[in-house]
Every structure is written in structure tokens, then in C-alpha cells.
Amino acid sequence: MREITFVEALTEAHHEEMERDERVIVMGEDVELAYVFGVTKGLAEKFGRDRVRDTPISELGIVGAGVGAAMAGYRPIVEIMFMDFIMLAMDPLINQAAKLRYMLGGQLSVPLVVRTPGGGGVQYGPTHSQCLEAWFMQIPGIKVAAPSDPADAKGLMCSAIRDDNPVLVVEHKMLYKMKGPVPEGEHVTPFGQAAVKREGGDITLIGVGYQVHNCLAAADELGKEGISAEVVDPRTLAPLDTGTLAESVRKTNRCIIVEEGHLRSGVGSEISAAVQEEAFDYLDAPIGRVAALDAPIPFEPRLEDFVLPNTANVVDAAKKALGVTV
Amino acid sequence: MREITFVEALTEAHHEEMERDERVIVMGEDVELAYVFGVTKGLAEKFGRDRVRDTPISELGIVGAGVGAAMAGYRPIVEIMFMDFIMLAMDPLINQAAKLRYMLGGQLSVPLVVRTPGGGGVQYGPTHSQCLEAWFMQIPGIKVAAPSDPADAKGLMCSAIRDDNPVLVVEHKMLYKMKGPVPEGEHVTPFGQAAVKREGGDITLIGVGYQVHNCLAAADELGKEGISAEVVDPRTLAPLDTGTLAESVRKTNRCIIVEEGHLRSGVGSEISAAVQEEAFDYLDAPIGRVAALDAPIPFEPRLEDFVLPNTANVVDAAKKALGVTV
């Protein structure tokens, strides 16, 4: 299969869906030139500046306008340049987009996609490196996708655009340049289906977004010591496919969850709570969590690396769960 | 001991702390007349409209101004009329207040208190009834208090005001008129210390804020059937006293967590994950969670009651954990 990057996969999803449905429009800061991470490249030339438009720096206004355009029958995709800036747009996303359908008695729906790069690794520091997925998981009415490779990036983005509900797509910055196989032609990945990215029998490593790769690397390491780790990627966090996650744990009897957000009240908290409910009798060790350390993400590379989770952290947590002395 | 209401306890905390430290100031919509829930009653008359001031409807601006005033050495208390509106002020709270000390190399601190009523029960509907505590728990640099009775309301509020860090105090609307004993004179409750609100040996019920009362009522019900439930109140969610929570579970071997936020990625997710880590070998049943059902909070009283957790839900969850047929 051809290999393309994560960014190219996302761009392709935009092109195809915009061709498929002329109600799909794109808004965001510097999206015409796709100036920051390149996802919207070529769209303005192809579809015109009516459908692909630069916006002022007004996160609240543009997400709110996305809600309004969706209420009027369009399918807007709003880019938030860094996930951290979504804090300015929580009201339209959570108080409006996620609730309007319900609150207005089902009279309309809000097919809005907000996509945004999250996470660290590029030395952008405390206000440009956060992973806030867990916030959105708690809110009924909005879906959350966190693809970890180019194929899922394309497939989940296409699903998101076709969904009649508000969807948040979180793209980890460190994934953008990663290459991987993506099927040609229409490729739509359904929401709510976790993927086993690698099979194994001794322990389940659940990775969120970019951290899937730390899990895979850890599985390699563990394999060298004769430990067979299964790596599972939930792919969407809301809906969350606890069934597949628990099934893996019922097989391996051990589980480590790896995310890049902060530990307390993170994505891992929910997965841990849900998995122990569904697989309690099968657990041979406490479910472990690996996450960013309890500090904002500093900009200096060594410090940043130290605060963010790494492969060794995952290996250590896995060994602890297996009772192997580290 | 004298009994006063939750609101009176909060008001008293304000009076005492404003007398104690003239850098304490209060800002918010309609705080001069304490027009909505009454917490700031009498403050403007006593301390003047310089220190207690009404603000325009500008949640972002006033929380941001609170951050600035704190940077300049004051100790502002900003009231957000309903917790739901805090979505407009996430940026100053999370990107600024919680990070500034760290991000500027410890050069200053941000002794800001934001207090806000959360939760349902007053038929205000989807955008005036939310419990969003879990969001704030994930962020290093901000503390979260959720008092459940008048004594803790006063004690935690005094602690919050004296704290050199940003603190969010969440006051459940249904608690405001509740009466309870509050010691006379200075009464400061330290953060990070859970309270056992009732002792028991068969199961631990952990309640968040107002839900402590559902836990107490459930304990009464269970008691009638010979089941002895221990009720524990974390009181602050960040820092979270997992030690005391786990200690109780190590004694009772069973645990139910009750909160009013939504289940997925709620406060209960974190408590469940943390407790199973610390008390894994002592658990005789999966940790159960009781929370709002998976929908926004509707305004109509019957529907609202249905979506919010109630005592019967807690009793049922406890019985399930105990293997008692419901």
C-alpha cells in the first residue's frame, strides 16, 4: 500500500469530503496558506476562499460561527491552531454545540468539526503543548477522536466530517510527519472501535494518540525480555470502546494506560475505571497509568522530555505490573 | 455548636478574611447586592465598593483581571455566577493563573480564588447545572475545593483565600440553604485532607460535594438492612487525599464513588483509578461509580431528577458491590 504522512492523510480527507459535499467549509487562522502545520494545504486554491477562509484571531468567535453555520445546514471544519487555545472556545463547543440538539428538543443538529494539534515534543512550552482530551470526554453530545497513524487520521477525519454531531479531532504534533500506509480511495473509520495495533498475551498497553508509539516501542523492549505485550489504541475517546479494551485485559490480566495529558483526571483515569469495572475478576495487578508528570510542560528539550512520558516509563510500569524487578 | 447555613458560613469566611487582610478584594456580577445566591451579602457596605465591586458581564475579562490583580499583590476573589459560565474564563484560569508561577520561573504567585455554584436541582437546565470539577483536577497549578457542609464551606474558603495559589471553590447550589454546626472564630480547614463523615465497615461510599448527602442517606438505607457503610468526603479534589480514601477501602474492601458530574471522565474516574492502584489487593468487588446519566441536565423537575444521581442509585450500586440482590 502507498505510504503517506499523517498530514497528507488529513489533507486528503479534506479534499475528498469537500468534493463529496459542498456544504463542507473550512475556517481558521492562516488556513488559506496552511501556514502552521499544513493540513489545509491546497484547499483554498481548489475550493475557493469562500469555502476555505482565514479568520481573525478570535477563537470564541470562529468556533461560535462554526456552530451557527452548522445550525444553518453547513458542515464547518474549524481549525484551532494549538489545542491550548481551545480554552477560549469552550463555551461555543460545550455549552452550545454539544447541547443544542438536545436542548432545543432535537429540532436541529450541529455537524461541526473542530480539529486541533495537541501535545508536546516541539519545545513550545506550557501554553502550546497541552493534551486536554479528557475534558471533552465528560461532555454528552460531543465526540472525540485521537488518531495515532495516517490511516486512522484519514479514516476518522472522514467519519468526523460526515457525522451529524460536533466532533473534536485531536492531532498530535509529533504525528504530523509520520508516514504510514493509507488505502487509496474512500476510507472511513467508524467511531467507537478500538484497534489492536499489536497482539500479545502478557500485558495490555493502551495508548492514546501519539502514545500508541511509545507503547509499541515499549512492546519491542519487553519482547526482548520475553514479555509479550498487546497494544490497543482506543482511536476515539468518546465514544470509548471499553468492550475491546476490557477484552484484551481479560486475556492478558494486566494493563497499563499511556497518555500524554496529566495523570490526575486524565484519559487514563476513565479508561482505568471503566476497564476495572468490566474486567475486575481478570486483573492480576493494579491497572497502571503513565502520563505527563505533575507540572506544566517546560520548553527546554531535556526538561520537556523529562516531564513527558517516554518508552522507559511504559516499560517500567509494565514490568511493575508483571512483578518483574526493574 | 451554633448552626448556620452554608451561605452564611461562606459569607462569614469573606468577612473575616477581608478584615484580616486588606489585600482581599471581591469582584463579580451583582456581588454588591449579593443578588443571586447571597454569598457576598453585606461586604460592599462594610468594605466599600473599591474592594467589593460589581462587574460587567465579561467572564474572561474579570477572571483575567483577577489574575492581574493577584500578580500585583492583591488577593482577589472572583465570583462566577454559575459554574457553566467558567467556560468563558478557562484561558485566564488554566493557561494563565495555573501556569504563571511555574512559567515565569517562580518570580511571582497568583493568589486568586474563583468561586462558583455548580450542579442541578433548581430546574435551570442544561447550561446552568453542570459539574465540571474534573476538568480542573487535571491541571497542575490550580487547586479545587468542593465543600459539602457549612463547616467545611467556611474552613475551605478561608484556606482558599490564604493560599498563594489559584483555587477554584465549587459550591453546590443545593447546599446553600443547608444548616450545620460551624465553630465560632477562626476556622481553617486544610486542603488535601479527606473527612470520614460516617464510619462503617462493609463498604466505602465516597461522595463529592452535595453527593455526600446522597451517600449519607444511602448509608441510612443500607443500615436498615444491616449493612454498615462508611462515607468519606475528599473535600478537596486537587490536592486529592487518596491516602484516606484508600485506607477506608482497605478496611471495607468495597467502594462506590458518587458525583454529580457525568460519569465518563468524571471525578469518579480519577478516584476509582487512584483507589484501585492503592488498594488493589483489598478490593472484593469492582469499584462502582454513580453519576449523572449521559445527557445534558434537562430543566423539567421529573426529568432533571431522573438524570441526576439519587439515593436509590447509590443504594443499588452498593448492594451490587456487596453481591446483595437488589
Add this chain to the structure above:
Amino acid sequence: MATRAKKRRSAKPKRLTKKDLNAMYRNMLRIRRFEEKTDEFFMAGRVKGAVHVSIGQEACSVGVCTALNDEDAILTTHRGHGHSIAKGTRMPEMMAELLGKSTGLCKARGGSMHIADISKGHYGAHSIVGANMPMATGMGLAYQLEGSGRVAVVFFGDGASNQGSFHESMNLCAIWKLPVIFFCENNHYAVSYHVERSTSVKDISVRAQGYNAPGVTVDGMDVVAVYEATAEAVRRAREGGGPSLIEAKTYRFFGHSRGDPQFGPYRTKEEVDEWRKRDPLTIAADMLKLTEAQKKAHLKAVDKELNGAIDFAEGSPEATLESALEDVYA
């Protein structure tokens, strides 16, 4: 839905006839009576939750909506009953919502603060102060893209004009020349906080200058003045001229919401009485030179409709508990 396909229709505001004015009087009375009833039901504990009546401000609702077509959109606020009725929202289903019935416009989930009737171009009351302005911007964007000539009107208060969303929305509408009308009902208070203390300018309409858009202040008690200003803004919007800001000076005769008396802690009886002299219904009745008999006939017709709506609402079944979990996702 071709992008900017159709040519924008230029709509010349129609001159009001006596018949029009009569209809406008009738609509204001419909609002007045509906809200008096709502308040009565609220006091009796039959309407729950947060209820804000707009009594005193009816000329704004009716003046604006008279200048709109059925396909035009409105977005309103926590104080939105008047706008709803003026836009044609079905009264029985609206009353059913207030009484929390299954037949309510929002299926008993949204209540007074979220009345909407999409079939009538009413895109909802929105209870987060200021949140409706970005939404209106997005609707205006959609209307511009579809080239339909439709306009979106967003109602908001003096208090709301200090939200950042006002600024961001006005700027977006101005740079993109979107067909959006910002209609500010300056009733002089945001809960207990007087506009002179909350707002740094005397006339909120002045703020339009910061966006290179027209801004006018009109007498919000005069339904014709409101109509005329709106009709002009609608014409401009349909012609691609972009947004307008209209400020109507008005007054709410009742308290802000539950428990708030008509006068008391933050305003005087004299002030209320003074404004009541300029009751928009009286002003319109005077213009029309309505006789007592004519007024009675209006009242009778309105009450008949209202009683029908109440009967419908009262006769409707309660919402089922399971319905509280529906429509979360499409």
C-alpha cells in the same frame, strides 16, 4: 446549495399601513398577555426554572420581526418570549415547554431560556449571555454562502454588549459583510447593574464605529421606530452591505427574574412609573387611536388564542423519563 449562486434580492422596506400597525399592536398584546400568564404560572409554581419576562420591551420584539421574512432567522436570549412570539413561534407548543410537557418545543428539556421553533426561523433562545452573537455570525455566513438573501438577527441586552463575543462577532460580520443585524435591547439593567456603570459609552450604538458598521439608537418603546431602523438594516444586509448595530432604549417593567421585585434594591418606584408612562402598547394604541371597544376586541381575541395554548399545554402528556436521554446525539 451553490455558493453565492443566486442574486441577492434588494428589498425595499415596505411602508406600514394601518393594518400593519394594527397587527403589530395585536402582536405586542399577544406577548404581553402570554408573559403575564407565564409570570402568574411561575408565581404559582407551575412554571419552573429560570423565567425572565420582557414586559415593557414588546415594541422591540414586534418592531424587529415585522421587518423580517419567514426565512430570516432570529437568535434570542434568556429574555426571549417576546421575540419568539413575534417571529411566529407556535404558542401552544411554547406554553407546553414552559409547563414541561412532552409536546413542548424543546421536549421539556430547555424551558423558558431555550425556546426555539426552527420551522418559524427561530433559532433559539440562548441562555449564556453573549453566546448567540457568534452563532448569528455563522448563520449569516451560511446565508451569504447560499446567496439566499436571508438575514440573521441577534437580540442581546446592554449587559451582553460587554462580552468579548460582541466584539469578535461584529468584526467578523464586518470584514465578511455578513447579513447579520445586532439588535441591542438596552433596558438599562443587567440584573441589578445599571448600564451607566457597566458600559463605558452612553449610547451602545457608538460601538459600531469600531467595526466600520452603521450604528443607530432608537426609541425602543416605539414599535414603528424599531421597525424602521430594522427595515433599513435588513435592506442593507440583503444588498450585501454587511452588519448593522441597532440599540433600542427600553425598559423592563418587571423584575429581572424569579424573586426580583419590580422595584426595590436597585431601582425606584418612580423610575419604573416614569417608564411605564411610555408603555409601548399605549404608544401604539394612541397612534392607532384605538377605542376602548377596539382594545377589548383585541384582548378578547388574544385571550382566546392564549387560552387555547394553555388548554393544549395542560392537556399534553408529561415527557417520559426515557425521553430525557434522547436526542443527545443525532
Add this chain to the structure above:
Amino acid sequence: MATRAKKRRSAKPKRLTKKDLNAMYRNMLRIRRFEEKTDEFFMAGRVKGAVHVSIGQEACSVGVCTALNDEDAILTTHRGHGHSIAKGTRMPEMMAELLGKSTGLCKARGGSMHIADISKGHYGAHSIVGANMPMATGMGLAYQLEGSGRVAVVFFGDGASNQGSFHESMNLCAIWKLPVIFFCENNHYAVSYHVERSTSVKDISVRAQGYNAPGVTVDGMDVVAVYEATAEAVRRAREGGGPSLIEAKTYRFFGHSRGDPQFGPYRTKEEVDEWRKRDPLTIAADMLKLTEAQKKAHLKAVDKELNGAIDFAEGSPEATLESALEDVYA
């Protein structure tokens, strides 16, 4: 800290002497050289993260800060090196921060976008566009309460002027008459987006009218013009007259940040060249009629200071890993 205890000092702006102007030239050169070095280090991979240089905009930094006292506060943006240096921020510790050393002003946590030196009244670069305006409002409130006569200046860009925080902050400062100066560096672009497309008014200073505050537009390449406008706003602020909005038309000679060329996709070489003719350093040198020798002397002194700062930074130890977990809480 008595509330409004002290009488506000009325500060008459001083007239600039030749010595002052010479110092201003020197300060602009300090910024220029510091940023050239920063850019060089960035290109060499020695300075990490997001770096935005303000080369071309030095007259804004220096013109404003010359009008301030040591106790006055500034809050700046992602493009804040110039403001920092002009306000007196210690250069060695600033360079150490950029190089990620333990002696850095932010202990290697904040980097270029969060330089602060509270000891010099520099309350931080703030990387969330628009976030510094509400903070400045709060600082102004504190200064008013303590009656100290201090002022807070907040720098922001043309892009930032479209954030809701601008509106809320201007209104708050205006109703409370807070000693805050809103200084907008209109360098015509927000990343790749031209101000004429992003902003609905030609002169951003016009927006002051929406708050009943004075607004002026000045030549941002002329350090004296910037100084004079600021000095007037400072006077007004100290006297209790409230906020001012100053817009300085300026230009960044370099790209927006990493990877962005000086010209290319969104602006032409001709445009850059045109603006470079109005280099603020040249304009100031011309005013001062500096000889080549004098310029060289300035440069030599500045480079000596700069090299000292670099030596300090390079000689400083790296931050320890444990330090990454400190100062999260006070």
C-alpha cells in the same frame, strides 16, 4: 497598602534631550543586536521552541518604555524581546532563558514567549494572543487601589485587537478609569493574514471610541512619536483619567517565526524593502545626525554587553531535571 491612600502624582512628560535620544538609539540597537543574535542562534538550533523577533519594531519598545518609571509595569506578547530589553530586563538572564539554562529568567521553562523580569516591572511575555489585556486590567486595578500612581502598559498586535479580551478589557478599564495603556503594534500581519482582511477598521485606534477613551495612531517607526503619545497617555493615566489606546503603524522586517521567510507567500520583497527604508534605527540616527564613528561606538558598546550576556548564558549550568517539577505551587 491603604486603598487610594496616596495622592496621585501628576507627571508632566519630560521633554527629550539629545542625551535621552541617544539613549533611545542605544536601546533600539541593543534590541536589534540581541534579536539578530537570537535569530542566528535559533537558525543554528541553539535556541529552541517558538521564537518571534521584533526587528523593525524597536521604536515601539523603546518609545513606550522611555515614558515609564521603573515601578510601572509592562505586559507583552510572543514577540516581546524588544519590550523586555527596553524595560530594563537583565540581558544575561534573558539570554540564559533562550538558551535554556538554569539561570534563565524562567528557569528554562518559559522560553522566548514567556520572558519576565518582575524586578524590572516586566510582568511577562504572554503567548496566548490577547490574554495579557485582562491581566493588565487587573494590574491597573491594583495600582488604582493602592493609589500608587503606577501604570500598566499592555503591548499587543493588530491580530490581537480582534480578540474579545480587547473589548472586555477596554470596557473594564474605561468604566473604572484604570491606569492602563493599550499599545497596539500594528505591524500589518498576524502570521500570514493582513490587517486589512482581519480588521474591519483602517485605524485600530478608532476602536477607542467604543469605550469613550482616547485613541491615537502614531508612526511606529519614529521613536519620538511613540514616546510622545505614550507620555501623554501615562500622564492621563496617572491623573486618574483612565485608559488610552495607542496604535503604532510598524512592520516586522523578519518572518513571523520559525521557517517563515522575510517575504514570500504573503508579502513581497518590494513591500519589505519599502518598509526597510523607514528603519527606526536609521530614522533615529538621522535625527541625532550620528556620524559613522558614533554609530560604531554604539555598536561596539552594545556588542560588548551582548557578548557578556552570551558568555554568562553559555557559562551557566543546565537546569536540573528535578527543577522541572518545582514552582508548580507556591
